[in-house]
Amino acid sequence: MDVADCAQRSEGWLLKAGIDSYRINNTDINETIECIDCEEIIPAARRKAAPGCERCIDCQEVYEKGQR
Ligand SMILES: [Zn+2]
Known part of the structure; x- marks a missing residue:
């Protein structure tokens, strides 16, 4: 025991x-980082997958679509 x-x-x-x-x-x-577009907190997992990212997944998609 x-x-x-x-x-x-x-x-x-x-x-x-x-x-x-x-x-x-x-x-x-x-560190807490907010999306530069919608000001939502970017999840740590996303920042780990994409270091230096400034947008949440949703805004990143919109941003990338807008570039095409
Ligand atoms: Zn966003």
Whole structure:
């Protein structure tokens, strides 16, 4: 029982440490950035997929369509 408790505790500690280092490594991704067209928050997943993007997915589509 004691061994299991100890293992659980160290797992929790590792998980917390992992989350902390993830946050530190992704500071720019966790930053709140708004779409320059509709001012909606651009989801972190989109910014990760398209670094430096300034528009949300909807506005990006409209923008790209307008360019053709
Ligand atoms: Zn938008």
